[in-house]
Amino acid sequence: MTAPAHGQEVVPKFRGPATTAPLGVELSERETPLHPDTRRRAPAAHVTLDAVAREAGVSLATASRALNGTTRVRDDLRGRVRAAADLLGYIPNAHAQALASAEGNRTVGVICHDVGDPYFAGIASGVMRAAAEQDLLVMLASTFREPSREIAYVSMLRAQRARAILLIGSGFQDRAWERAMDAELEPYVRAGGRVAVVSRHRSMRVDTVQPENRAGAAALAASLVELGHRDFAVLSGPPELTTVADRLAGFREGLAAAGITLGRVVRGAFTREGGHAAARQLLAAGDARPTCVFAVTDVMAVGALAALREAGVRVPEDMSLAGFDDIPVVREVSPPLTTVALPLTEMGEQVIALALRTPSRAGRSRVLRIEGSVVLRGSTGAPPGS
Amino acid sequence: MTAPAHGQEVVPKFRGPATTAPLGVELSERETPLHPDTRRRAPAAHVTLDAVAREAGVSLATASRALNGTTRVRDDLRGRVRAAADLLGYIPNAHAQALASAEGNRTVGVICHDVGDPYFAGIASGVMRAAAEQDLLVMLASTFREPSREIAYVSMLRAQRARAILLIGSGFQDRAWERAMDAELEPYVRAGGRVAVVSRHRSMRVDTVQPENRAGAAALAASLVELGHRDFAVLSGPPELTTVADRLAGFREGLAAAGITLGRVVRGAFTREGGHAAARQLLAAGDARPTCVFAVTDVMAVGALAALREAGVRVPEDMSLAGFDDIPVVREVSPPLTTVALPLTEMGEQVIALALRTPSRAGRSRVLRIEGSVVLRGSTGAPPGS
DNA sequence: CCGGACCATGAAGGCGCTTTCAGAAAGCGC
DNA sequence: GCGCTTTCTGAAAGCGCCTTCATGGTCCGG
Numbered sequence: 072m073t074a075p076a077h078g079q080e081v082v083p084k085f086r087g088p089a090t091t092a093p094l095g096v097e098l099s100e101r102e103t104p105l106h107p108d109t110r111r112r113a114p115a116a117h118v119t120l121d122a123v124a125r126e127a128g129v130s131l132a133t134a135s136r137a138l139n140g141t142t143r144v145r146d147d148l149r150g151r152v153r154a155a156a157d158l159l160g161y162i163p164n165a166h167a168q169a170l171a172s173a174e175g176n177r178t179v180g181v182i183c184h185d186v187g188d189p190y191f192a193g194i195a196s197g198v199m200r201a202a203a204e205q206d207l208l209v210m211l212a213s214t215f216r217e218p219s220r221e222i223a224y225v226s227m228l229r230a231q232r233a234r235a236i237l238l239i240g241s242g243f244q245d246r247a248w249e250r251a252m253d254a255e256l257e258p259y260v261r262a263g264g265r266v267a268v269v270s271r272h273r274s275m276r277v278d279t280v281q282p283e284n285r286a287g288a289a290a291l292a293a294s295l296v297e298l299g300h301r302d303f304a305v306l307s308g309p310p311e312l313t314t315v316a317d318r319l320a321g322f323r324e325g326l327a328a329a330g331i332t333l334g335r336v337v338r339g340a341f342t343r344e345g346g347h348a349a350a351r352q353l354l355a356a357g358d359a360r361p362t363c364v365f366a367v368t369d370v371m372a373v374g375a376l377a378a379l380r381e382a383g384v385r386v387p388e389d390m391s392l393a394g395f396d397d398i399p400v401v402r403e404v405s406p407p408l409t410t411v412a413l414p415l416t417e418m419g420e421q422v423i424a425l426a427l428r429t430p431s432r433a434g435r436s437r438v439l440r441i442e443g444s445v446v447l448r449g450s451t452g453a454p455p456g457s
Numbered sequence: 458m459t460a461p462a463h464g465q466e467v468v469p470k471f472r473g474p475a476t477t478a479p480l481g482v483e484l485s486e487r488e489t490p491l492h493p494d495t496r497r498r499a500p501a502a503h504v505t506l507d508a509v510a511r512e513a514g515v516s517l518a519t520a521s522r523a524l525n526g527t528t529r530v531r532d533d534l535r536g537r538v539r540a541a542a543d544l545l546g547y548i549p550n551a552h553a554q555a556l557a558s559a560e561g562n563r564t565v566g567v568i569c570h571d572v573g574d575p576y577f578a579g580i581a582s583g584v585m586r587a588a589a590e591q592d593l594l595v596m597l598a599s600t601f602r603e604p605s606r607e608i609a610y611v612s613m614l615r616a617q618r619a620r621a622i623l624l625i626g627s628g629f630q631d632r633a634w635e636r637a638m639d640a641e642l643e644p645y646v647r648a649g650g651r652v653a654v655v656s657r658h659r660s661m662r663v664d665t666v667q668p669e670n671r672a673g674a675a676a677l678a679a680s681l682v683e684l685g686h687r688d689f690a691v692l693s694g695p696p697e698l699t700t701v702a703d704r705l706a707g708f709r710e711g712l713a714a715a716g717i718t719l720g721r722v723v724r725g726a727f728t729r730e731g732g733h734a735a736a737r738q739l740l741a742a743g744d745a746r747p748t749c750v751f752a753v754t755d756v757m758a759v760g761a762l763a764a765l766r767e768a769g770v771r772v773p774e775d776m777s778l779a780g781f782d783d784i785p786v787v788r789e790v791s792p793p794l795t796t797v798a799l800p801l802t803e804m805g806e807q808v809i810a811l812a813l814r815t816p817s818r819a820g821r822s823r824v825l826r827i828e829g830s831v832v833l834r835g836s837t838g839a840p841p842g843s
Numbered sequence: 844c845c846g847g848a849c850c851a852t853g854a855a856g857g858c859g860c861t862t863t864c865a866g867a868a869a870g871c872g873c
Numbered sequence: 874g875c876g877c878t879t880t881c882t883g884a885a886a887g888c889g890c891c892t893t894c895a896t897g898g899t900c901c902g903g
Contacts, residue, residue, distance in 0.1 A: 115647045117618075119889060130853045135891060142892095145851065160644050165616040166552040166562070167889035170858045174891090176552070178596070178617075186572060186597075187582030187802070196573030199599040203606070208613055210564070211572075211597040213585040220589070227594055230551040231564075232503075258546050261501045343785070373789055399729075400786045403759055416573070505859060516883045521861060528862095531881065553859035556888045560861090 118159045126155035138163070169232060175263070178208045179423065180228035182221055183239040185213045188342075188370060189398040190415065194239055194269060197419020205427070207234070216341070218248045225255045235265035235426040239419075241314035242271040267426035269418055270314050278425040278437045280418050284314055284395075285321035287411040287443030288365075291393060292325025294409075294445050295363050299453045300391065304334050304361035306349040306371055308341040315341075318367045318395060334361050339371060346371025350378035362390060362454035369394035369401050372408055376450070387452035397446060406449030413443050504545045512541035524549070555618060561649070564594040565809065566614035568607055569625040571599045574728075574756060575784040576801065580625055580655060583805020591813065593620070602727070604634045611641045621651035621812040625805075627700035628657040653812035655804055656700050664811040664823045666804050670700055670781075671707035673797040673829030674751075677779060678711025680795075680831045681749050685839045686777065690720050690747040692735040692757055694727040701727075704753045704781055720747050725757060732757025736764035748776060748840035755780035755787050758794055762836070773838035783832060792835030799829050 124134035129148055137144045137152035144152075155161075169176040181198055183191040195211065202209045210233060212224040221238070228236050236259065242249075256266055256277070267278040295303070305322060308315040323333050335358065339349030346366050353364065366372035372394030379386055386392050386406055394401060397412035421439055510520035515534055523530045523538035530538075541547075555562035567584055569577040581597065588595045596619060598610040607624070614622050622645065628635070642652055642663070653664040681689070691708060694701040709719050721744065725735030732752050739750065752758035758780030765772055772778050772792055780787060783798035807825055 115644075117648050117889090118644075120891095121889075131890080132853060132855095132892080133851085136852090139891085143851070148852090160640075162612060162615045164556070164618065164889050165613075166555045166618060167858090168891075169552045170550070170556055170860090171889075171891040173858085185582065186585060187578050189575065189578070192573050192575070192578040195597075196571065196599065199572060199597070200601070203599070203601075208596050208617065209598065210594050211581075211585070212595065213582065213589070215586070215589075226548060227551075229548045231594065232550065232552060254546075258501075258504075262503050377789065400789060403763065403786060403790050405791045503859090507859075517860080518862080518883060518885095519881085522882090525861085529881070534882090550859055553888090554861075556890090557859075557861040558888085 117164065118161045120161065120163065123152065123155045123159055123161045126159060127151040175234050176232060177206060178210055178231065178233050179235040179237065179426070180210045180212070180224070180231070180233040181237045181239060182212045182214060182224050182228075184216050184241075184341075186211060187213075189400060190368065190370065190396050191239060193398060193415030194419040194422075197416035197421075198237065198239075198423050199419075200416070201420040201423045218243045218245065222248075222251055222255055225252070225259070229255070229259050229264070233264070235267065235423070237422055237426060238266070238268040238271060239422070240270055241312040242268075244311045244313055244316065265426040267422050269422050272313060276436050278422075278439075280422045280425065280439045280441060282413050282418070282441045283443060284317035285324070287413075287445070288318040288321030288367075288395065289325035289328070290443075290445050291365065291395070291409075291411050292322045293328065294447060295365070295391065295393065295451060296326065296329045296331065298363075298391070298451060299457050300363040301331055301454070302334055302359070302361040302363070303331070304353055304364045305336045306346055306353070306364060306366040306375055307336050307338050308345065308367050308371065310338065312341065315367055322365055334358075341368065341371065343370050343374035343377075346374030347378045348374075350375035351382070354378070354382050354384065360390065363451065364390060364392050366392070366394045369396040369398045369408060369410055372410070373400060373404060376404055376408065386450050389455055391451040391454070393451055395443070397443075401448075409448045409451040410446055411443035412446045413441060503550065504547045506547065506549065509538065509541045509545055509547045512545060513537040561620050562618060563592060564596055564617060564619050565621040565623065565812070566596045566598070566610070566617070566619040567623045567625060568598045568600060568610050568614075570602050570627075570727075572597060573599075575786060576754065576756065576782050577625060579784060579801030580805040580808075583802035583807075584623065584625075584809050585805075586802070587806040587809045604629045604631065608634075608637050608641055611638070611645070615641070615645050615650070619650070621653065621809070623808055623812060624652070624654040624657060625808070626656055627698040628654075630697045630699055630702065651812040653808045655808050658699060662822050664808075664825075666808045666811065666825045666827060668799050668804070668827045668829060670703035670829075671710070673799075673831070674704040674707030674753075674781065675711030675714070676829075676831050677751065677781070677795075677797050678708045679714065680833060681751070681777065681779065681837060682712065682715045682717065684749075684777070684837060685843050686749040687717055687840070688720055688745070688747040688749070689717070690739055690750045691722045692732055692739070692750060692752040692761055693722050693724050694731065694753050694757065696724065698727065701753055708751055720744075727754065727757065729756050729760035729763075732760030733764045734760075736761035737768070740764070740768050740770065746776065749837065750776060750778050752778070752780050755782040755784045755794065755796055758796070759786060759790060762790055762794065772836050775841055777837040777840070779837055781829070783829075787834075795834045795837040796832055797829035798832045799827060 120134050121131055124131045127134060129152060133144060133148060134152050136142045137149040138156060165176060179202060183195060186192055186195055199209060210228060214221040225236060260266055269280045270282060271279065303326060305319060307319055310316060326333050335353060337349040337353045339345035366375050372392060376386060376392055379390060384390050393409040395411045397410045401408035401410055418441060425437060425439060506520055507517055510517045513520060515538060519530060519534060520538050522528045523535040524542060551562060565588060569581060572578055572581055585595055596614060600606040611622060646652055655666045656668060657665065658667065689712060691705060693705055696702060712719050721739060723735040723739045725731035752761050758778060762772060762778055765776060770776050779795040781797045783796045787794035787796055804827060811823060811825060
């Protein structure tokens, strides 16, 4: 569908004036020297193994064996093949390889909510490191928290015959979605695909890296009570996320153990802005203010901290604030945030290891529980007037 | 290819004891219900188009056409094929598709230094968003700043016949490396592959999103001079990174324009810790302290800020501090950092757009210049004693 | 010096799909 | 009703590679 060839090609030798595009960016073209044959728009075909074999004067089969080392090949032939491959710049076609060999390809799929979020970036970083060690390529997808998109991605990864699919981040408490996801995953697993997840527990019979959200939140609550707090509020996220539900429940349990009932729960988006808005909403409410606030994620806590500062609420003198996850940024803000630390990078490494490990007895899924540890930092202190 | 049915199925009803693993994590197995035929380790073959065609009672060719809509197919047949595909849970084999059609596959490769770094996470996020819109799958690789690994990844992406390869982040000023990279990229481009980069300019005749590092740093310098500063220091990164060289040079130029010579330049790693260490080193030196410090990236600036605080140096009262990039965290620290803002997400969207756009006249590579804008925040002020 | 065991090699058959190419069916004007 | 064009369908040829399978050659003991 290329334009009909002109008899004469006219390339204006024109160093484009800096045309100014919106947003303060500038687009220009620069001329580059080119090999004569590149000018013709005839995408030089890729070098195939066949060409290598011919160049080396051996059969296709031998060339394949020489390059992959599957079978012994006479040394001199192997040398010739290698040399030919080099000379021609041969790169095997991974698709053809995957198709021909039952071995499956060397790619794994990772689906998270948003790589831009430090929580996922941390886990993804761990996954990448582990993948690199095993010589695997990672296909990363961000769902931007849209459940349907997550399913669509699983489907795409299935089409790619990814060796494993990793689902990172809270699932959704939605029956229909769960069923759809299960319907997508089940045939994949049956066909030999591996699945592992981080932070999901409902209806998933797959290997899981499970942060102890509930216990962690409970422990945090206990620590905060110990500081002297009695009036609490929680900045919560979307209730359909299992992580949110667990942390909230855990926090409640922790308080209950000390005979305290949780006060207000304000709901916000699972982002910095969500935390900011929730905190403002909390302050706006006329009620007596809590002495301590727990944001279900650090990302939200950071937003909340900003909101408190803007409102002139001193942390921790007027109000204590705590989060969950221990993303890097919480150590940089001031005061640094008290939180429940999760080993994010390590979790990423674990989840891929779990997926790739030889499956245990058929039908058994493993659960790797990750205990969070409460880290008290400057954002929490004794309640005012104590 | 289904497993032979058993007469009787015996599934041990055994809830595995929780075996405790190192690192405060706990590994346990849980039993899951399984379809009888899943027990046999005979990875149920994938459903093929052939099966769908047979189920629908049409030829392979028709089934293909019906599903892809490449040619008109009688409505009732198309319906039957669709239904059969659905029923069987057919998912096309992307490898086979890629191999058969010259269309190439729908994946793009992205190589960055480290997704865990907020700078790259921001750009990656933009890439992912744009890719999602175009229904593309992204293969993401982190080099962890090892040049050779970058080349290896390009090679892997070539093997995958990725539609485009995006190189994100500063290149290395190293002749041998450049040559090797070029040798890898050139055949790829000749074969119709697209390449686009962010922040590279040496020896690359490819589409580029180029932040104006030099101009940005110069403008920052001018702004700082305007605040009254005369004594400057720079916390610099690995000199082989082009970005570092440009920002440093730009900052020098900006100062020179005001007749000022740059004082100390302390070199550190391109990380938070690198910035921290560099700042400490700067303070440790007996010299008269500069009144203003420029860290070549925000990530380093954040580390430097921590170091200054630890050393009891007040920012900006005792010393001003500025960074470059405007990653999200700099707005959260206190004081918030002065920096040169780059539209990271947008840059990610642009670089993929650039790569995917129909190539301009043969041999022309486009350069999209991104102007950074100086954002003065709390971390900079008038020099002490003024 | 011959037969069998062993090995490296080449020919050929897929892997699952797209896409010509040719043929059957249907619609049209004369 | 005939010949023509216009549609749509099915057969078959690959895409690039791996992997039996069979073959020719070599090495050994007998």
